[in-house]
Amino acid sequence: MNKEEEIQQELINNFNFPEGSIRIPKERRIFVDVSMDKFEDVLKFLMDKTHFDTLCTITGLDDGTELGVIYHLTRQDGIVINVKTSVSKDNPVIKTIMGYFPSAEFYERELVDLLGAKVEGLPEGSRYPLPDGWPDGQYPLRKDWMSSSLVKEGQ
Amino acid sequence: MEKIVIPIGPQHPALKEPESFRVILEGEKIVGVSLRLGYNHRGIEKACEERTYVQDLYLIERVCGICSHSHSTCFIQAVEEIAGIEVPKRALYLRTLVGELERIHSHLLWLGVAGHEIGFDTLFMYSWRDREIIMDILADLTGNRVNYGINAYGGVKRDVSKEHLQKILKAMDTLEERTKYYVKVATEEITLIKRLSGVGRLTKADVEALDAVGPVARASGVDRDVRRDDPYAAYGEVEFKVITVDNEDVYGRTLVRVGELMESYSIIRQVINNLPDGPINVRVPRKIPAGEAFSRYEAPRGEDVHYVKANGSDKPERVKLRAPTLANIKPMLKMLENYNLADLPIIIAAIDPCFSCTDRTISIKKLDTGSSEIMDWKSLRQYSIDWYRRKGIKF
Numbered sequence: 001m002n003k004e005e006e007i008q009q010e011l012i013n014n015f016n017f018p019e020g021s022i023r024i025p026k027e028r029r030i031f032v033d034v035s036m037d038k039f040e041d042v043l044k045f046l047m048d049k050t051h052f053d054t055l056c057t058i059t060g061l062d063d064g065t066e067l068g069v070i071y072h073l074t075r076q077d078g079i080v081i082n083v084k085t086s087v088s089k090d091n092p093v094i095k096t097i098m099g100y101f102p103s104a105e106f107y108e109r110e111l112v113d114l115l116g117a118k119v120e121g122l123p124e125g126s127r128y129p130l131p132d133g134w135p136d137g138q139y140p141l142r143k144d145w146m147s148s149s150l151v152k153e154g155q
Numbered sequence: 156m157e158k159i160v161i162p163i164g165p166q167h168p169a170l171k172e173p174e175s176f177r178v179i180l181e182g183e184k185i186v187g188v189s190l191r192l193g194y195n196h197r198g199i200e201k202a203c204e205e206r207t208y209v210q211d212l213y214l215i216e217r218v219c220g221i222c223s224h225s226h227s228t229c230f231i232q233a234v235e236e237i238a239g240i241e242v243p244k245r246a247l248y249l250r251t252l253v254g255e256l257e258r259i260h261s262h263l264l265w266l267g268v269a270g271h272e273i274g275f276d277t278l279f280m281y282s283w284r285d286r287e288i289i290m291d292i293l294a295d296l297t298g299n300r301v302n303y304g305i306n307a308y309g310g311v312k313r314d315v316s317k318e319h320l321q322k323i324l325k326a327m328d329t330l331e332e333r334t335k336y337y338v339k340v341a342t343e344e345i346t347l348i349k350r351l352s353g354v355g356r357l358t359k360a361d362v363e364a365l366d367a368v369g370p371v372a373r374a375s376g377v378d379r380d381v382r383r384d385d386p387y388a389a390y391g392e393v394e395f396k397v398i399t400v401d402n403e404d405v406y407g408r409t410l411v412r413v414g415e416l417m418e419s420y421s422i423i424r425q426v427i428n429n430l431p432d433g434p435i436n437v438r439v440p441r442k443i444p445a446g447e448a449f450s451r452y453e454a455p456r457g458e459d460v461h462y463v464k465a466n467g468s469d470k471p472e473r474v475k476l477r478a479p480t481l482a483n484i485k486p487m488l489k490m491l492e493n494y495n496l497a498d499l500p501i502i503i504a505a506i507d508p509c510f511s512c513t514d515r516t517i518s519i520k521k522l523d524t525g526s527s528e529i530m531d532w533k534s535l536r537q538y539s540i541d542w543y544r545r546k547g548i549k550f
Binding site: 025026028029031053054055056057059060061062070072074076077078080082101102103105106107114125126127128129130131140141145147 | 189190191192193196198200201205236363364365366379381384385386446447448449451458460462464472473475477481482484485
Protein backbone atom coordinates (compact mmCIF):
# COMPACT_ATOMS: atom_id res chain seq x y z
CA MET A 1 0.00 0.00 0.00
CA ASN A 2 1.42 3.38 -0.94
CA LYS A 3 1.18 6.51 1.16
CA GLU A 4 -1.87 7.87 -0.65
CA GLU A 5 -3.76 4.60 -0.09
CA GLU A 6 -2.74 4.57 3.57
CA ILE A 7 -4.27 8.01 4.03
CA GLN A 8 -7.39 6.82 2.20
CA GLN A 9 -7.63 3.77 4.47
CA GLU A 10 -7.16 5.83 7.62
CA LEU A 11 -9.95 8.17 6.56
CA ILE A 12 -12.27 5.24 5.79
CA ASN A 13 -11.47 3.62 9.14
CA ASN A 14 -12.25 6.77 11.07
CA PHE A 15 -15.09 8.37 9.17
CA ASN A 16 -17.09 5.71 7.42
CA PHE A 17 -16.69 7.24 3.95
CA PRO A 18 -18.98 5.78 1.29
CA GLU A 19 -17.47 4.08 -1.77
CA GLY A 20 -16.09 6.48 -4.35
CA SER A 21 -15.93 9.52 -2.10
CA ILE A 22 -12.12 9.28 -1.89
CA ARG A 23 -10.24 9.24 -5.19
CA ILE A 24 -6.53 9.00 -6.00
CA PRO A 25 -6.26 10.15 -9.65
CA LYS A 26 -2.45 10.14 -9.63
CA GLU A 27 0.60 10.07 -7.44
CA ARG A 28 0.48 12.67 -4.65
CA ARG A 29 -3.14 13.71 -5.32
CA ILE A 30 -6.17 12.76 -3.22
CA PHE A 31 -9.71 14.11 -3.68
CA VAL A 32 -12.21 13.65 -0.83
CA ASP A 33 -15.91 14.56 -0.68
CA VAL A 34 -17.06 15.36 2.84
CA SER A 35 -20.48 16.39 4.12
CA MET A 36 -20.56 19.72 5.92
CA ASP A 37 -21.37 18.20 9.34
CA LYS A 38 -18.25 16.04 9.27
CA PHE A 39 -15.98 18.60 7.63
CA GLU A 40 -14.39 20.10 10.72
CA ASP A 41 -13.63 16.69 12.25
CA VAL A 42 -12.04 15.51 9.01
CA LEU A 43 -9.99 18.70 8.77
CA LYS A 44 -8.74 18.28 12.34
CA PHE A 45 -7.94 14.64 11.68
CA LEU A 46 -5.97 15.48 8.54
CA MET A 47 -3.98 18.12 10.42
CA ASP A 48 -3.27 16.16 13.59
CA LYS A 49 -3.02 12.55 12.41
CA THR A 50 -1.79 12.78 8.83
CA HIS A 51 0.17 16.07 9.15
CA PHE A 52 -1.44 18.08 6.37
CA ASP A 53 -0.24 21.31 7.91
CA THR A 54 -0.17 23.71 4.95
CA LEU A 55 -3.13 25.30 3.20
CA CYS A 56 -2.47 25.92 -0.52
CA THR A 57 -5.71 27.72 -1.24
CA ILE A 58 -9.50 27.39 -1.18
CA THR A 59 -11.56 27.03 -4.37
CA GLY A 60 -15.23 27.95 -4.56
CA LEU A 61 -17.48 26.35 -7.17
CA ASP A 62 -20.98 27.05 -8.39
CA ASP A 63 -22.43 23.53 -8.63
CA GLY A 64 -25.99 24.44 -9.66
CA THR A 65 -28.10 24.33 -6.52
CA GLU A 66 -25.07 23.98 -4.32
CA LEU A 67 -21.95 25.93 -3.59
CA GLY A 68 -18.90 23.70 -3.53
CA VAL A 69 -15.85 24.59 -1.47
CA ILE A 70 -12.56 22.77 -1.93
CA TYR A 71 -9.79 23.09 0.66
CA HIS A 72 -6.42 22.21 -0.86
CA LEU A 73 -4.03 21.00 1.85
CA THR A 74 -0.50 19.79 1.49
CA ARG A 75 2.40 18.49 3.56
CA GLN A 76 6.16 18.06 3.45
CA ASP A 77 6.27 15.01 1.15
CA GLY A 78 4.31 16.82 -1.58
CA ILE A 79 0.98 14.99 -1.25
CA VAL A 80 -2.01 17.28 -1.79
CA ILE A 81 -5.40 16.41 -0.37
CA ASN A 82 -8.37 18.26 -1.89
CA VAL A 83 -11.23 18.21 0.61
CA LYS A 84 -14.54 19.16 -0.96
CA THR A 85 -17.67 20.07 0.92
CA SER A 86 -20.94 21.66 -0.22
CA VAL A 87 -23.65 23.93 1.10
CA SER A 88 -26.99 24.94 -0.34
CA LYS A 89 -26.79 28.06 -2.50
CA ASP A 90 -29.95 29.40 -0.86
CA ASN A 91 -28.15 29.74 2.42
CA PRO A 92 -24.43 29.30 1.72
CA VAL A 93 -23.06 29.49 5.27
CA ILE A 94 -19.67 27.98 6.03
CA LYS A 95 -17.43 28.37 9.07
CA THR A 96 -14.08 30.06 8.83
CA ILE A 97 -11.02 27.83 9.15
CA MET A 98 -8.81 30.73 10.22
CA GLY A 99 -8.55 29.13 13.66
CA TYR A 100 -6.63 26.27 12.03
CA PHE A 101 -5.06 28.11 9.10
CA PRO A 102 -4.69 31.89 9.56
CA SER A 103 -3.65 32.00 5.90
CA ALA A 104 -7.27 31.22 4.93
CA GLU A 105 -8.34 34.86 5.36
CA PHE A 106 -7.87 36.12 1.79
CA TYR A 107 -9.13 32.87 0.27
CA GLU A 108 -12.31 33.06 2.36
CA ARG A 109 -12.84 36.71 1.46
CA GLU A 110 -12.70 35.64 -2.19
CA LEU A 111 -15.50 33.14 -1.52
CA VAL A 112 -17.56 35.97 -0.02
CA ASP A 113 -16.95 38.47 -2.82
CA LEU A 114 -16.94 36.25 -5.88
CA LEU A 115 -19.42 33.51 -4.97
CA GLY A 116 -21.57 35.01 -2.25
CA ALA A 117 -20.63 32.59 0.52
CA LYS A 118 -21.27 33.65 4.09
CA VAL A 119 -18.27 32.82 6.20
CA GLU A 120 -19.04 32.67 9.92
CA GLY A 121 -16.24 33.89 12.14
CA LEU A 122 -14.32 35.76 9.45
CA PRO A 123 -13.05 38.93 11.17
CA GLU A 124 -14.02 42.40 10.03
CA GLY A 125 -11.68 43.83 7.45
CA SER A 126 -11.51 45.31 3.99
CA ARG A 127 -13.11 43.25 1.26
CA TYR A 128 -11.14 41.30 -1.32
CA PRO A 129 -10.87 41.42 -4.27
CA LEU A 130 -13.78 43.53 -5.58
CA PRO A 131 -13.89 47.33 -5.32
CA ASP A 132 -15.68 49.08 -2.44
CA GLY A 133 -18.49 50.40 -4.64
CA TRP A 134 -19.37 46.96 -6.04
CA PRO A 135 -23.16 46.45 -5.96
CA ASP A 136 -24.65 44.05 -3.40
CA GLY A 137 -25.78 40.67 -4.56
CA GLN A 138 -23.54 40.55 -7.64
CA TYR A 139 -21.35 37.46 -7.45
CA PRO A 140 -19.19 37.23 -10.59
CA LEU A 141 -18.17 33.60 -10.31
CA ARG A 142 -21.73 32.32 -10.08
CA LYS A 143 -22.80 30.64 -13.29
CA ASP A 144 -25.90 32.81 -13.76
CA TRP A 145 -23.76 35.95 -13.61
CA MET A 146 -22.61 37.31 -16.94
CA SER A 147 -20.33 40.20 -17.70
CA SER A 148 -23.46 41.96 -18.92
CA SER A 149 -25.29 41.57 -15.58
CA LEU A 150 -24.08 44.93 -14.37
CA VAL A 151 -25.21 46.69 -17.50
CA LYS A 152 -28.81 45.57 -16.95
CA GLU A 153 -28.70 47.12 -13.49
CA GLY A 154 -27.99 50.40 -15.20
CA GLN A 155 -24.73 50.84 -13.31
CA MET B 156 2.98 58.48 22.20
CA GLU B 157 0.17 59.35 19.88
CA LYS B 158 -0.40 56.99 16.99
CA ILE B 159 -0.39 58.29 13.44
CA VAL B 160 -2.02 56.56 10.51
CA ILE B 161 -0.31 56.98 7.17
CA PRO B 162 -2.07 55.93 3.99
CA ILE B 163 0.29 54.67 1.30
CA GLY B 164 -1.21 53.92 -2.10
CA PRO B 165 -3.02 52.70 -4.07
CA GLN B 166 -1.25 55.21 -6.31
CA HIS B 167 2.02 56.20 -4.74
CA PRO B 168 5.42 57.21 -6.12
CA ALA B 169 7.16 54.53 -4.03
CA LEU B 170 4.98 51.65 -5.17
CA LYS B 171 5.37 50.01 -8.55
CA GLU B 172 1.96 48.39 -8.52
CA PRO B 173 -1.37 49.46 -7.03
CA GLU B 174 -1.95 48.34 -3.46
CA SER B 175 -3.05 50.34 -0.47
CA PHE B 176 -1.41 50.24 2.95
CA ARG B 177 -2.64 51.89 6.12
CA VAL B 178 0.42 52.07 8.28
CA ILE B 179 -0.05 52.87 11.97
CA LEU B 180 3.02 54.52 13.43
CA GLU B 181 4.21 55.30 16.92
CA GLY B 182 6.95 57.75 16.15
CA GLU B 183 9.01 56.00 13.48
CA LYS B 184 7.90 52.53 14.56
CA ILE B 185 5.30 50.54 12.63
CA VAL B 186 2.81 49.16 15.16
CA GLY B 187 0.15 48.00 12.73
CA VAL B 188 -0.48 47.65 9.02
CA SER B 189 -3.64 46.91 7.14
CA LEU B 190 -3.68 46.23 3.45
CA ARG B 191 -6.29 46.65 0.75
CA LEU B 192 -5.73 44.59 -2.37
CA GLY B 193 -7.73 44.10 -5.52
CA TYR B 194 -6.76 47.11 -7.62
CA ASN B 195 -5.41 44.86 -10.34
CA HIS B 196 -8.37 42.52 -10.38
CA ARG B 197 -9.14 41.77 -14.03
CA GLY B 198 -11.67 38.95 -13.97
CA ILE B 199 -9.36 36.39 -15.50
CA GLU B 200 -10.93 33.37 -13.77
CA LYS B 201 -14.40 34.31 -15.03
CA ALA B 202 -13.00 35.17 -18.44
CA CYS B 203 -11.46 31.68 -18.65
CA GLU B 204 -14.87 30.08 -18.10
CA GLU B 205 -16.26 32.08 -21.02
CA ARG B 206 -13.45 31.15 -23.42
CA THR B 207 -12.03 28.00 -24.96
CA TYR B 208 -9.01 26.16 -23.60
CA VAL B 209 -6.94 27.42 -26.52
CA GLN B 210 -7.84 31.05 -25.76
CA ASP B 211 -7.36 30.50 -22.02
CA LEU B 212 -3.75 29.48 -22.47
CA TYR B 213 -2.97 32.92 -23.92
CA LEU B 214 -5.00 34.63 -21.23
CA ILE B 215 -3.41 32.72 -18.35
CA GLU B 216 0.04 33.56 -19.63
CA ARG B 217 -0.89 37.22 -19.17
CA VAL B 218 -1.74 36.88 -15.48
CA CYS B 219 1.79 38.11 -14.86
CA GLY B 220 4.43 39.75 -17.00
CA ILE B 221 7.37 38.27 -15.12
CA CYS B 222 6.38 34.71 -14.29
CA SER B 223 4.12 34.17 -17.28
CA HIS B 224 5.58 30.75 -18.08
CA SER B 225 4.88 29.66 -14.49
CA HIS B 226 1.16 30.31 -14.83
CA SER B 227 0.89 28.88 -18.32
CA THR B 228 2.74 25.69 -17.35
CA CYS B 229 0.80 25.27 -14.11
CA PHE B 230 -2.48 25.61 -16.01
CA ILE B 231 -1.53 23.41 -18.95
CA GLN B 232 -0.39 20.63 -16.62
CA ALA B 233 -3.82 20.54 -15.02
CA VAL B 234 -5.61 20.41 -18.38
CA GLU B 235 -3.27 17.74 -19.75
CA GLU B 236 -3.80 15.66 -16.63
CA ILE B 237 -7.59 15.78 -17.05
CA ALA B 238 -7.30 14.90 -20.75
CA GLY B 239 -4.92 12.05 -19.93
CA ILE B 240 -2.23 13.35 -22.26
CA GLU B 241 1.31 12.07 -22.03
CA VAL B 242 3.57 14.95 -22.97
CA PRO B 243 6.74 13.95 -24.89
CA LYS B 244 9.92 14.06 -22.84
CA ARG B 245 11.65 16.59 -25.04
CA ALA B 246 8.75 19.01 -24.47
CA LEU B 247 8.97 18.54 -20.71
CA TYR B 248 12.68 19.34 -20.84
CA LEU B 249 12.05 22.45 -22.91
CA ARG B 250 9.39 23.63 -20.46
CA THR B 251 11.92 23.18 -17.69
CA LEU B 252 14.53 25.10 -19.68
CA VAL B 253 12.23 28.09 -20.19
CA GLY B 254 11.06 27.84 -16.56
CA GLU B 255 14.60 28.15 -15.26
CA LEU B 256 15.48 30.97 -17.68
CA GLU B 257 12.43 32.74 -16.30
CA ARG B 258 13.58 32.16 -12.72
CA ILE B 259 16.99 33.65 -13.55
CA HIS B 260 15.58 36.81 -15.09
CA SER B 261 13.07 37.16 -12.26
CA HIS B 262 15.71 36.77 -9.53
CA LEU B 263 18.08 39.19 -11.29
CA LEU B 264 15.22 41.64 -11.58
CA TRP B 265 14.56 41.25 -7.86
CA LEU B 266 18.20 41.75 -6.97
CA GLY B 267 18.13 45.04 -8.86
CA VAL B 268 14.92 46.21 -7.19
CA ALA B 269 16.27 45.27 -3.76
CA GLY B 270 19.49 47.15 -4.49
CA HIS B 271 17.49 50.18 -5.58
CA GLU B 272 15.32 50.13 -2.44
CA ILE B 273 18.36 50.33 -0.18
CA GLY B 274 20.07 53.00 -2.27
CA PHE B 275 22.53 50.59 -3.90
CA ASP B 276 21.73 51.55 -7.47
CA THR B 277 24.98 50.21 -8.88
CA LEU B 278 23.73 46.72 -8.01
CA PHE B 279 20.47 47.56 -9.76
CA MET B 280 22.29 48.56 -12.93
CA TYR B 281 24.63 45.57 -12.91
CA SER B 282 21.94 42.97 -12.35
CA TRP B 283 19.54 44.47 -14.88
CA ARG B 284 22.34 44.61 -17.41
CA ASP B 285 22.93 40.88 -16.83
CA ARG B 286 19.23 40.17 -17.00
CA GLU B 287 19.30 41.37 -20.62
CA ILE B 288 21.39 38.32 -21.52
CA ILE B 289 18.46 36.12 -20.50
CA MET B 290 15.88 38.35 -22.15
CA ASP B 291 17.78 38.08 -25.42
CA ILE B 292 17.94 34.30 -25.12
CA LEU B 293 14.20 34.12 -24.46
CA ALA B 294 13.47 36.35 -27.44
CA ASP B 295 15.72 34.21 -29.59
CA LEU B 296 14.19 30.96 -28.34
CA THR B 297 10.51 31.86 -28.26
CA GLY B 298 10.11 35.09 -30.20
CA ASN B 299 9.26 37.16 -27.12
CA ARG B 300 11.05 38.73 -24.18
CA VAL B 301 8.01 38.20 -21.98
CA ASN B 302 4.85 36.09 -22.50
CA TYR B 303 6.92 33.56 -24.37
CA GLY B 304 3.97 31.47 -25.60
CA ILE B 305 6.14 28.36 -25.75
CA ASN B 306 3.51 26.02 -24.27
CA ALA B 307 0.91 24.27 -26.40
CA TYR B 308 -1.49 21.55 -25.24
CA GLY B 309 0.44 18.32 -25.56
CA GLY B 310 3.91 19.86 -25.53
CA VAL B 311 5.65 23.00 -26.75
CA LYS B 312 5.29 25.07 -29.91
CA ARG B 313 8.89 25.50 -30.98
CA ASP B 314 11.90 23.28 -30.95
CA VAL B 315 15.39 24.50 -30.15
CA SER B 316 18.37 24.25 -32.45
CA LYS B 317 21.91 23.15 -31.54
CA GLU B 318 23.02 26.77 -32.01
CA HIS B 319 20.44 27.92 -29.46
CA LEU B 320 21.73 25.43 -26.95
CA GLN B 321 25.37 26.39 -27.48
CA LYS B 322 24.45 30.02 -27.03
CA ILE B 323 22.60 29.29 -23.81
CA LEU B 324 25.50 27.26 -22.41
CA LYS B 325 27.86 30.11 -23.15
CA ALA B 326 25.50 32.58 -21.48
CA MET B 327 25.35 30.35 -18.39
CA ASP B 328 29.14 30.62 -18.06
CA THR B 329 29.00 34.41 -18.28
CA LEU B 330 26.12 34.65 -15.83
CA GLU B 331 27.74 32.24 -13.39
CA GLU B 332 30.84 34.41 -13.34
CA ARG B 333 28.74 37.52 -12.71
CA THR B 334 26.65 35.80 -10.06
CA LYS B 335 29.81 34.75 -8.22
CA TYR B 336 30.48 38.45 -7.93
CA TYR B 337 26.98 39.01 -6.50
CA VAL B 338 27.59 36.22 -4.00
CA LYS B 339 30.78 38.03 -3.03
CA VAL B 340 28.89 41.31 -2.69
CA ALA B 341 26.15 39.66 -0.65
CA THR B 342 28.57 37.95 1.72
CA GLU B 343 31.32 40.57 2.00
CA GLU B 344 29.82 44.01 1.36
CA ILE B 345 29.43 45.31 4.89
CA THR B 346 26.86 48.06 4.20
CA LEU B 347 24.56 45.63 2.40
CA ILE B 348 24.84 43.05 5.19
CA LYS B 349 24.20 45.63 7.91
CA ARG B 350 21.29 47.21 6.05
CA LEU B 351 19.48 43.91 5.48
CA SER B 352 20.33 41.80 8.53
CA GLY B 353 17.65 41.60 11.20
CA VAL B 354 15.21 43.55 9.03
CA GLY B 355 11.76 42.13 8.26
CA ARG B 356 12.12 39.19 10.58
CA LEU B 357 9.88 36.19 9.96
CA THR B 358 10.60 33.17 12.15
CA LYS B 359 10.39 29.56 11.04
CA ALA B 360 7.33 29.19 13.28
CA ASP B 361 5.70 32.20 11.54
CA VAL B 362 6.33 30.62 8.12
CA GLU B 363 4.74 27.37 9.26
CA ALA B 364 1.77 29.11 10.87
CA LEU B 365 1.12 31.50 7.97
CA ASP B 366 1.93 29.13 5.07
CA ALA B 367 4.53 31.38 3.42
CA VAL B 368 5.96 30.10 0.15
CA GLY B 369 9.08 30.22 -1.99
CA PRO B 370 12.29 32.08 -1.14
CA VAL B 371 10.51 33.77 1.79
CA ALA B 372 9.90 30.37 3.43
CA ARG B 373 13.34 29.03 2.53
CA ALA B 374 15.07 32.08 4.02
CA SER B 375 13.49 31.15 7.36
CA GLY B 376 14.84 27.63 7.29
CA VAL B 377 11.74 25.93 5.90
CA ASP B 378 12.82 23.35 3.36
CA ARG B 379 9.97 23.62 0.87
CA ASP B 380 10.24 23.55 -2.93
CA VAL B 381 7.62 22.10 -5.27
CA ARG B 382 10.29 21.23 -7.85
CA ARG B 383 11.67 18.64 -5.45
CA ASP B 384 8.61 17.80 -3.29
CA ASP B 385 6.08 17.38 -6.07
CA PRO B 386 8.19 17.18 -9.26
CA TYR B 387 6.69 18.21 -12.60
CA ALA B 388 8.11 18.74 -16.11
CA ALA B 389 11.70 17.35 -16.02
CA TYR B 390 12.53 18.21 -12.41
CA GLY B 391 12.36 14.57 -11.36
CA GLU B 392 15.39 13.93 -13.57
CA VAL B 393 17.72 16.78 -12.67
CA GLU B 394 19.75 17.26 -9.54
CA PHE B 395 19.70 20.48 -7.60
CA LYS B 396 19.95 21.75 -4.05
CA VAL B 397 17.03 23.49 -2.39
CA ILE B 398 18.69 26.57 -0.93
CA THR B 399 17.69 27.28 2.66
CA VAL B 400 19.22 29.59 5.26
CA ASP B 401 18.28 30.31 8.87
CA ASN B 402 18.63 34.10 8.81
CA GLU B 403 14.85 34.69 8.92
CA ASP B 404 15.27 38.22 7.52
CA VAL B 405 15.67 40.26 4.32
CA TYR B 406 19.35 39.37 4.19
CA GLY B 407 18.44 35.67 4.20
CA ARG B 408 15.98 36.23 1.35
CA THR B 409 18.83 37.80 -0.63
CA LEU B 410 21.15 34.86 0.03
CA VAL B 411 18.47 32.35 -0.99
CA ARG B 412 17.76 34.07 -4.31
CA VAL B 413 21.41 34.50 -5.19
CA GLY B 414 22.00 30.85 -4.28
CA GLU B 415 19.06 29.80 -6.44
CA LEU B 416 20.58 31.58 -9.41
CA MET B 417 23.61 29.28 -9.18
CA GLU B 418 21.33 26.23 -8.98
CA SER B 419 19.36 27.39 -12.03
CA TYR B 420 22.56 27.55 -14.12
CA SER B 421 23.30 23.98 -13.10
CA ILE B 422 19.75 22.81 -13.89
CA ILE B 423 19.91 24.43 -17.34
CA ARG B 424 23.23 22.72 -18.11
CA GLN B 425 21.77 19.34 -17.10
CA VAL B 426 18.64 19.94 -19.18
CA ILE B 427 20.69 20.83 -22.26
CA ASN B 428 23.19 17.99 -21.84
CA ASN B 429 20.44 15.39 -21.35
CA LEU B 430 17.86 16.83 -23.74
CA PRO B 431 16.08 13.81 -25.24
CA ASP B 432 15.40 13.55 -28.97
CA GLY B 433 11.92 13.03 -30.31
CA PRO B 434 8.68 14.88 -30.92
CA ILE B 435 7.90 18.14 -29.12
CA ASN B 436 4.15 17.74 -28.95
CA VAL B 437 1.19 15.40 -29.36
CA ARG B 438 -2.30 16.21 -30.57
CA VAL B 439 -4.87 17.12 -27.94
CA PRO B 440 -8.60 17.25 -28.73
CA ARG B 441 -10.30 20.64 -28.38
CA LYS B 442 -12.89 19.23 -26.04
CA ILE B 443 -11.53 18.14 -22.69
CA PRO B 444 -13.35 15.27 -20.92
CA ALA B 445 -15.05 15.99 -17.60
CA GLY B 446 -12.71 15.86 -14.64
CA GLU B 447 -10.66 17.92 -12.26
CA ALA B 448 -6.99 18.42 -11.46
CA PHE B 449 -4.85 20.38 -9.06
CA SER B 450 -1.49 21.51 -10.40
CA ARG B 451 1.52 23.03 -8.62
CA TYR B 452 4.55 24.89 -9.92
CA GLU B 453 7.51 26.46 -8.15
CA ALA B 454 7.42 29.96 -9.61
CA PRO B 455 10.32 32.34 -8.90
CA ARG B 456 8.22 33.86 -6.09
CA GLY B 457 7.09 30.53 -4.65
CA GLU B 458 4.43 27.94 -5.09
CA ASP B 459 1.85 28.72 -7.77
CA VAL B 460 -1.30 26.54 -7.75
CA HIS B 461 -4.06 26.07 -10.30
CA TYR B 462 -7.26 24.07 -9.99
CA VAL B 463 -9.10 23.25 -13.20
CA LYS B 464 -12.49 21.58 -13.53
CA ALA B 465 -13.59 20.39 -16.97
CA ASN B 466 -17.15 19.58 -18.05
CA GLY B 467 -16.57 17.79 -21.35
CA SER B 468 -16.89 20.88 -23.53
CA ASP B 469 -14.19 23.05 -25.11
CA LYS B 470 -14.47 25.55 -22.24
CA PRO B 471 -13.47 24.91 -18.62
CA GLU B 472 -16.14 24.78 -15.91
CA ARG B 473 -13.89 26.49 -13.38
CA VAL B 474 -10.34 27.79 -13.27
CA LYS B 475 -8.91 28.80 -9.93
CA LEU B 476 -5.43 30.09 -9.46
CA ARG B 477 -3.47 31.29 -6.51
CA ALA B 478 -0.25 33.11 -7.20
CA PRO B 479 2.61 32.99 -4.68
CA THR B 480 2.34 36.64 -3.63
CA LEU B 481 -1.12 36.15 -2.15
CA ALA B 482 0.28 33.42 0.09
CA ASN B 483 3.06 35.77 1.20
CA ILE B 484 0.83 38.77 2.02
CA LYS B 485 0.02 37.74 5.59
CA PRO B 486 3.66 36.86 6.31
CA MET B 487 4.65 40.27 4.88
CA LEU B 488 2.31 42.11 7.27
CA LYS B 489 3.94 40.17 10.10
CA MET B 490 7.43 41.15 8.87
CA LEU B 491 6.59 44.85 9.04
CA GLU B 492 5.62 44.86 12.73
CA ASN B 493 7.93 46.85 14.99
CA TYR B 494 10.26 48.04 12.23
CA ASN B 495 10.82 51.62 11.21
CA LEU B 496 8.85 53.23 8.43
CA ALA B 497 12.12 53.55 6.52
CA ASP B 498 12.37 49.74 6.38
CA LEU B 499 8.96 49.36 4.76
CA PRO B 500 10.05 49.58 1.10
CA ILE B 501 12.74 46.92 1.36
CA ILE B 502 10.61 44.61 3.52
CA ILE B 503 7.79 44.75 0.98
CA ALA B 504 10.24 44.35 -1.89
CA ALA B 505 11.84 41.36 -0.18
CA ILE B 506 8.83 39.13 -0.72
CA ASP B 507 9.25 40.05 -4.42
CA PRO B 508 5.58 40.97 -4.61
CA CYS B 509 3.59 40.71 -7.79
CA PHE B 510 0.18 42.26 -7.30
CA SER B 511 -0.72 41.66 -10.88
CA CYS B 512 -0.65 37.93 -10.16
CA THR B 513 -2.31 38.30 -6.81
CA ASP B 514 -5.32 40.22 -8.08
CA ARG B 515 -5.72 38.08 -11.14
CA THR B 516 -9.35 37.68 -11.18
CA ILE B 517 -12.96 41.32 -12.69
CA SER B 518 -13.39 44.65 -13.88
CA ILE B 519 -16.48 45.45 -15.82
CA LYS B 520 -16.52 48.49 -17.99
CA LYS B 521 -19.48 50.72 -17.22
CA LEU B 522 -21.49 51.08 -20.38
CA ASP B 523 -24.04 53.81 -20.94
CA THR B 524 -25.33 52.24 -24.10
CA GLY B 525 -26.72 49.18 -22.34
CA SER B 526 -25.08 46.87 -24.83
CA SER B 527 -21.71 45.26 -24.63
CA GLU B 528 -18.99 46.85 -26.67
CA ILE B 529 -15.25 47.02 -26.73
CA MET B 530 -13.79 50.45 -26.12
CA ASP B 531 -10.94 51.43 -28.33
CA TRP B 532 -7.99 53.39 -27.05
CA LYS B 533 -9.43 56.73 -28.15
CA SER B 534 -12.81 56.29 -26.49
CA LEU B 535 -11.16 54.88 -23.35
CA ARG B 536 -8.99 57.99 -23.15
CA GLN B 537 -12.02 60.24 -23.72
CA TYR B 538 -13.90 58.34 -21.01
CA SER B 539 -11.15 59.01 -18.50
CA ILE B 540 -10.96 62.70 -19.45
CA ASP B 541 -14.72 63.06 -19.01
CA TRP B 542 -14.58 61.18 -15.73
CA TYR B 543 -12.00 63.60 -14.31
CA ARG B 544 -13.87 66.64 -15.70
CA ARG B 545 -17.00 65.53 -13.86
CA LYS B 546 -14.93 65.51 -10.68
CA GLY B 547 -13.90 69.08 -11.42
CA ILE B 548 -10.33 68.22 -12.38
CA LYS B 549 -9.18 70.02 -15.48
CA PHE B 550 -6.19 69.08 -17.60
